[in-house]
Every structure is written in structure tokens, then in C-alpha cells.
Amino acid sequence: MTNNHWENARKLFREACFLRSMGDEKGAIGILSKDMPGTISSWMADSKLTAGEKKERLQEMFQEEMRKVDESVELCELMLNRFEETFSLQIRSILYDFQLLIYEVFGLDTSSVRTPSEPIAPARKRTKGKAPSKKTAVPIPPPSAEEMADRLRKFKETRLRTNKEWQSILFNDIEKIIDSVLDKEAQSRTKTTKPKPKTKRKSTRAKSS
Amino acid sequence: MSSEELTQPELPSTPDAVDVPAETENAVTEPAVGDQSNYIIVGLDLGTNTSCIQAVDAATGNEVCNTVVPTIVGYADRGILAGILPDDSAELFGTEALRNELHLRISRPLKNGVIEDVDAAAKFVKHLRDIVDPGGKATIHAVVGIPSNTDEEAKDNVQKAVSGIFDSAILVPEPFLAAYGFRDESRLKDPEYVDPVKNSLFIDIGAGTTDYCIIQGYFPTPEDQLSMPIAGENVDEQLEKGLAEAYPDTRISLNKVREYKEKYSYVGEPQYGMKVRVPVGGKPRTIEIGKQIGEACNMLLENVFQSLEKVIPMARPDSVFELLQNIILTGGGSMIENLPEELQRLLLESGYENPRVLVAGQDFKTFVANGALKVAQAARPEQWANSKV
Structure with missing residues (x-):
């Protein structure tokens, strides 16, 4: 052990x-x-x-x-x-x-x-x-x-x-900053689109209401 | 702190004035839009109370517009007589909506810094687009400010609001944009000039939120930022409540309360002599509002100070002393009389060494949009291509 x-x-x-x-x-x-x-x-x-x-x-x-x-x-x-x-x-x-x-x-x-x-x-x-x-x-x-x-x-x-x-990222490295912003956006899109099968979402809503 | 539209310079009066062909080769042009007649770059600050849009022609670099507009959409009442509203419009925006408030159902698309009514927000953004591009033919790429630590839903709502109105949009945190917009690059070689992005703490007191952001030469990460939901709107509410308690027979609209705040706001010891005329049963009556204004604004001061004490330890220990010398107030709240002095006093009393609180200045309404425009101008074509909306 x-x-x-x-x-x-x-x-x-x-x-x-x-x-x-x-x-x-x-x-x-x-x-x-x-x-x-x-x-x-x-x-x-x-x-x-x-x-x-x-x-x-x-x-x-x-x-x-x-x-x-x-x-x-x-x-x-x-x-x-x-x-x-x-x-x-x-x-x-x-x-x-x-x-x-x-x-x-x-x-x-x-x-x-x-x-x-x-x-x-x-x-x-x-x-x-x-x-x-x-x-x-x-x-x-x-x-x-x-x-x-x-x-x-x-x-x-x-x-x-x-x-x-x-x-x-350095403050004035704007291109890199934009890349970072876009990367994060893409990541969050992937995250939010993955666990959202339409049927599930509907049933959750129905329960909560 | 007027709620007037601060248009500088004048908006183009005809589509031709902005439909400048994008022919120059060295301009920020996108290969995919080569056959378009023009191409405009936009920096947009979608604010709770006011929004600011700045735009340049990508081909020439000429300013297309730099405008501050109250973030208001007014829907015409059903059955309103012809000729009452300008052009018998079903929807009015900004100052025009405020002027015709009596005949409109007023909607404020944003609350606490985030979009609450997506449809109204989309209509408002469309109105801004019409200001920039009355002909509706230009390709428009925009950088749009979003509050720090915005959640996915709020971001999604911004995307929805600009979708189909701009050709592409990049969403960038507002505190960074405010600092970037505030920075005067032309003075960087001036030994007297303190570069605000080197080591500063920005406090943006807006209508919906107060945002704190430590900027130390790097693009601030979410952990460098703190957003507190106590801001101008809370002052309005407190002032409205205070006035209702002090003068129960008067009924003062929230818009009027906001107007009083913008005119008389102060922090510190109570001040008197702030007299306003209000209708009581249809008759004019003059009331004193100094005490109530002071109480409402001091509430904000207290909250800003408490949050500030949480933010300062987030900075690197060896940078704190310099940071304390560069606390920069911006946003509508920064215009409150005595705010920097009082904040400085509270910091001193709390044991901080030589704090110095500065105010970014009267142009605070344009800093975010200005920063957004600078970012937009630096964006590469493929970055725009990756941010189609």
C-alpha cells in the first residue's frame, strides 16, 4: 500500500x-x-x-x-x-x-x-x-x-x-488576442453543442416548468 | 452627463457619403468581399444605458461615424394617429425614442450589462448599422464589447443580436477594450505620460455592472477581472426609493430620477441646495434632493470600495504599490463628483500606501468602442472569416 x-x-x-x-x-x-x-x-x-x-x-x-x-x-x-x-x-x-x-x-x-x-x-x-x-x-x-x-x-x-x-498574451499583440478570443468561442460552442441533444433539452424544460 | 446623442463628427447624410469603394490595395480588405462596393470596420460598445459605435472605411481609413446613442427602443402604441411620430414610424430608437416617450412603449434591451430582450437588441443594432451604412450595401465587420466574465448565454445573445446585421463579429471583453481605447499611443514616447496598460486597475462603473480589471501589460484573463452587479441602476433605484419616502405625494419617473442623478450626483458629506421642480397633483412644486442623492451615491461608493479591497490582493504582490498609483475610474459612475477623492480617502484610511485614483475623463462613453475599433482594424481577414455571424 x-x-x-x-x-x-x-x-x-x-x-x-x-x-x-x-x-x-x-x-x-x-x-x-x-x-x-x-x-x-x-x-x-x-x-x-x-x-x-x-x-x-x-x-x-x-x-x-x-x-x-x-x-x-x-x-x-x-x-x-x-x-x-x-x-x-x-x-x-x-x-x-x-x-x-x-x-x-x-x-x-x-x-x-x-x-x-x-x-x-x-x-x-x-x-x-x-x-x-x-x-x-x-x-x-x-x-x-x-x-x-x-x-x-x-x-x-x-x-x-x-x-x-x-x-x-502581450497587451498589444492584438492578432493573438483575437485568436485567443476566437479559440475560446469555438471551444465553448463545441461544449454547448455537444451535450444538447434536442429531445433531452425539451424534456428538461417540461420538467422544470 | 447628458443623454443627448453625441455625434462627432456629423453623420453622413447620404449613402454616397459612406459608400466609398474599397479599391486601395493596402487597406484591410478581405479577399472574399473583393467585389463589394465598400467595406466598413466597426467598434461597438453595446451599453445598458448608452451605446457607442465607431466606424471607419476599411479602404481609406476615413472615419465613417463616432456616435453615442441611448440604448432604447420605442414601439409605437397601437392605433396612434398619423403625424404624431416622426415618419409615422412603428419603432424609434435612442434620443428620438426618448423624445416621443409619451407615445411609445419603451424597451431597454440590456439590463445589468447583458442583453435581456434579444429582439429589441437586434433592432437596436440594426438601427446602429443604418447610421453607419444608410445604403445597407456595405460589408461590415465589427468588434463588439462584452462585459467581463460574461456567461455563455449572454455571449450567445450578443451573437444573436448582431447576427444578420453585421457580416462578422468578434466579441472582446470590455475592460480590455476600455483600457485599449483609453490608451493614447501618440503619447507613449512622452516621459510624462503614464501608459495605462502597464500597471493599472480599471474600474468601469457602468449602468448595470461595475467591472474591475487589473491590466499589467498582458491581455487580462478572466481571473484578472471582477464584475459586480452594483452600479448606476442601483443608484437610480435607491434614489427613487429615497425620494418616494421623503416626498410621498410626488411621483417621479425613473427616467427623471436618472436625469437628476446625472446632473447632481456626488459622494461624501451631505450637500444641499439641489432643488428640482416636480408636479404634485398637476401643480409644480420645488423639492430638495441633495440628501437623497448623496445617500444613493454613497451606497455605490461603499460597494465600489469593498470590491476594490477584494481586487487589489489579486495583483502580483510586488506590483501592488505601483498599481495603487494607477486606479483609473471610467464609465458613467466615474462622473460622480468627489468619487476619486473619496475612494482615495477610504483606501488611505484602510491602510493602503499613497493610493491615487484618476478619472479617465469625459470621453468615457467612447473608450470601449474606440478600443473595439482599434482591435477591429488589427484583425486579419481570416479572423473575420472565422467569425461570420
Whole structure:
């Protein structure tokens, strides 16, 4: 049972990370705020470990997932270098946002993230098979499980307060704003047309009257 | 705050005046309408009390109209004698309906900021279209403002009201349009100018709702907005009730009450000397309404302040101090005397640091339509194609 809860927590955390990387901010926040606390509490209740050990295990799990995300970031960087010529600034902006979000979520130093407009230094290019040198450059002390939970909570609160969705639309990007309005309209049309079979609607009306 | 139609500039008097051929290549033209004689872009604010429509010729960019019209439809009484109503019309709109109120059944298509009578709203929109395009031949694409956090039914009603009248319509939240319309792009390089979309809190006190919107450089999401159903109409009701209690032998119509409010409204300490003449049993009598006006408007102030206290924490904590410096009042309610000062005082007393409440200005009736027109001008042809109504 304990193992189930533990695996669930791990899965959920990974899923949240995945959703964030896919741009589904709300989905990720939903998992972190609704699903995860319950699963972690259940695991903590079932587990026979001491409180300190529980924290340590959680910390390890978060770090492990973090490492996976870190690898993804590196992969993105690699892609950035490779496809730079093809996709130019557009793709860099997307990757930049992606990196920033991940760094922000995990409390990493975002100043090291390269802005989309910065030229890519040739030194960053890596040769095949060579281990990335970045890890040895500046060792960042891993945050504790409590710190991590606190950061996630603050991040969630900030995001909810600012309401800046993963892909915020700049005020003067009118074309994008119109697209967003039309998309929402289309979505709501689909929603409202789906569950409205004529016969059902009539019978409901008859009942209510 | 007159209820007159503020037409600026004059409306085109003949169809020819607006039927400008859309020939210019670099204009915002749609391939599908290439054979049309003209093509007009419209920004529309369909308001509870007044509506504003602004239009430009897409080909030339010339202004076609910029008009504020009371949102009123008047249906002629059955059996009315010929010659009483202008052109013996069965339906009159706006100021003309108000002028002939005695012989009409008056309908206000909107209540609390949303359409309540779809048929009347559609007729009213058709009237607005006739102002823009008397010949009825133009292709018209419109951006229409909708209140923040409008539900699906309300949106659907707007779609129905404009369907078949405009060729396509895009519905955009009003607080965004108000801010966008208020923004003066020509002054953005002026160091003295505070860009209202950078970090501001807009409070649009309309007739049906008071809308709050935090704008911090991004298109506001639904969570950035709060709509409260306490607004100008509630002031009217409270004032009507207050006057009926103070002067039980008088009967004052709601339209008259609204007129008094628009002329004398204030908040703060009671003011006196506001005297109006009302008929009592057919005889004129002068009554003092200062106290009642103050009570009704202070009720609105209190509600606006309470909601404001809910909205401010929704802003990002590190942006709040700057945000408090840019609280911008707009809508009809913003014209209430002393409102910014009193709101500022309440905020200060409540512990907020250096709040500054500004009033958008006399042009408040046009901001939403102006923003809508700017959006409409930026829309791509395929976006219009995706929003046929």
C-alpha cells in the first residue's frame, strides 16, 4: 500500500512536470495542489519511516525528478543549437520560456538562462558523446523537501494571483488576442453543442416548468 | 452627463457619403468581399444605458461615424394617429425614442450589462448599422464589447443580436477594450505620460455592472477581472426609493430620477441646495434632493470600495504599490463628483500606501468602442472569416 502511494506521488510529480513542459499550467497546478498533497499524506501515514527519513525520501524523489527535467533542459539546449538556423528566434523564445518556467519551479538561478535574443556562443556547442560540463561549473545546493514544497506553493500562489498563464498574451499583440478570443468561442460552442441533444433539452424544460 | 446623442463628427447624410469603394490595395480588405462596393470596420460598445459605435472605411481609413446613442427602443402604441411620430414610424430608437416617450412603449434591451430582450437588441443594432451604412450595401465587420466574465448565454445573445446585421463579429471583453481605447499611443514616447496598460486597475462603473480589471501589460484573463452587479441602476433605484419616502405625494419617473442623478450626483458629506421642480397633483412644486442623492451615491461608493479591497490582493504582490498609483475610474459612475477623492480617502484610511485614483475623463462613453475599433482594424481577414455571424 505504502509503495502504491509512493509510486503514485512520483507519477503525479512527474506528470506535473510534464504538463508544465507541455504548457498546461492549469493541469500541472491542479495536480500539485489537489492530487499530490493527499497522496503524499497517505504515504506519510502508511510509511513506517521516521519523519526525518520521510523527508529525506521525498527530497530524493524530487531531486531525481528534477534531474530528469534538467536533462530535458539540456536536451532542449542541444536542440536549440541544432535547429537554431532553421527555427531562429521563434523556437528560441519557446525554449527560453520553457527553461525559465522549469528553473522557476525548482528554484534554480534563472540568470544563467540565456535570453532568446542573445547570440549562441560557439563554446556552448557540444561534441557528440562528450559529457556536459555545465554540472561541474556552479554547484547549486539542492533545496530541501520543505523548501521545495514552499517554493511550489509560492509559485502556485503567484501564478494564480498574477493570472499569467503559461502563454500570456502581450497587451498589444492584438492578432493573438483575437485568436485567443476566437479559440475560446469555438471551444465553448463545441461544449454547448455537444451535450444538447434536442429531445433531452425539451424534456428538461417540461420538467422544470 | 447628458443623454443627448453625441455625434462627432456629423453623420453622413447620404449613402454616397459612406459608400466609398474599397479599391486601395493596402487597406484591410478581405479577399472574399473583393467585389463589394465598400467595406466598413466597426467598434461597438453595446451599453445598458448608452451605446457607442465607431466606424471607419476599411479602404481609406476615413472615419465613417463616432456616435453615442441611448440604448432604447420605442414601439409605437397601437392605433396612434398619423403625424404624431416622426415618419409615422412603428419603432424609434435612442434620443428620438426618448423624445416621443409619451407615445411609445419603451424597451431597454440590456439590463445589468447583458442583453435581456434579444429582439429589441437586434433592432437596436440594426438601427446602429443604418447610421453607419444608410445604403445597407456595405460589408461590415465589427468588434463588439462584452462585459467581463460574461456567461455563455449572454455571449450567445450578443451573437444573436448582431447576427444578420453585421457580416462578422468578434466579441472582446470590455475592460480590455476600455483600457485599449483609453490608451493614447501618440503619447507613449512622452516621459510624462503614464501608459495605462502597464500597471493599472480599471474600474468601469457602468449602468448595470461595475467591472474591475487589473491590466499589467498582458491581455487580462478572466481571473484578472471582477464584475459586480452594483452600479448606476442601483443608484437610480435607491434614489427613487429615497425620494418616494421623503416626498410621498410626488411621483417621479425613473427616467427623471436618472436625469437628476446625472446632473447632481456626488459622494461624501451631505450637500444641499439641489432643488428640482416636480408636479404634485398637476401643480409644480420645488423639492430638495441633495440628501437623497448623496445617500444613493454613497451606497455605490461603499460597494465600489469593498470590491476594490477584494481586487487589489489579486495583483502580483510586488506590483501592488505601483498599481495603487494607477486606479483609473471610467464609465458613467466615474462622473460622480468627489468619487476619486473619496475612494482615495477610504483606501488611505484602510491602510493602503499613497493610493491615487484618476478619472479617465469625459470621453468615457467612447473608450470601449474606440478600443473595439482599434482591435477591429488589427484583425486579419481570416479572423473575420472565422467569425461570420
